[in-house]
Amino acid sequence: MPIRPMTEANLTHVLALQSALAFQNWNEKQFLSELRANYALCLVNEENGVFAGYAIFHLMEADSELLTIAVAPEFQRKGIASALLRHGLGKLNRDKGDHCFLEVREGNSKARALYEKHGFQAYGKRERYYDDGETAILYKW
Ligand SMILES: CC(C)(COP(=O)(O)OP(=O)(O)OC[C@H]1O[C@@H](n2cnc3c(N)ncnc32)[C@H](O)[C@@H]1OP(=O)(O)O)[C@@H](O)C(=O)NCCC(=O)NCCS
Numbered sequence: 001m002p003i004r005p006m007t008e009a010n011l012t013h014v015l016a017l018q019s020a021l022a023f024q025n026w027n028e029k030q031f032l033s034e035l036r037a038n039y040a041l042c043l044v045n046e047e048n049g050v051f052a053g054y055a056i057f058h059l060m061e062a063d064s065e066l067l068t069i070a071v072a073p074e075f076q077r078k079g080i081a082s083a084l085l086r087h088g089l090g091k092l093n094r095d096k097g098d099h100c101f102l103e104v105r106e107g108n109s110k111a112r113a114l115y116e117k118h119g120f121q122a123y124g125k126r127e128r129y130y131d132d133g134e135t136a137i138l139y140k141w
Helices: 008-021 028-036 080-089 109-117
Strands: 003-005 040-047 050-058 064-071 100-105 121-126 136-140
Touching (some): 008 028, 008 040, 008 064, 064 080, 109 136
Antiparallel strands (some): 040 050, 121 136
């Protein structure tokens, strides 16, 4: 799975995928500030040169976080999100007490299955966390 650092040149594809999947609403400025943050790990995956997905982590040892992960519909269920997750989590050391946190919509069963497969455990929830009133489930790796 060809994974490499996200660059500004990827942002057109990243924004198009985000809006096609309608799961998050970051603007270009927010992605740019992630690209410039030295604690952020911004990754893309390309299959035979075709943009297929992205993920952004904040790597801060015990307070690390997965902020976003997405795979284009035509590339889903081929292990791409798993490869992106493994890449980011591979920078952490669970034995030394590193953790990775995330929050996800309660009804996002695909993402929840992905996270649970990779060792995340639900530890709490925030009721009506999202604008539309959906609850967020909090996960920790
Ligand atoms: C969630 C998402 C990133 C998964 O990407 P993906 O590349 O298809 O995931 P993978 O192929 O690596 O799948 C890994 C595991 O995730 C779970 N999973 C993925 N797609 C699933 C589906 N359609 N139904 C049930 N479980 C699913 C399964 O446990 C799967 O393991 P398996 O194939 O061995 O059963 C993708 O569906 C997506 O982009 N969704 C929209 C954006 C989103 O919701 N992002 C997360 C919130 S920030």
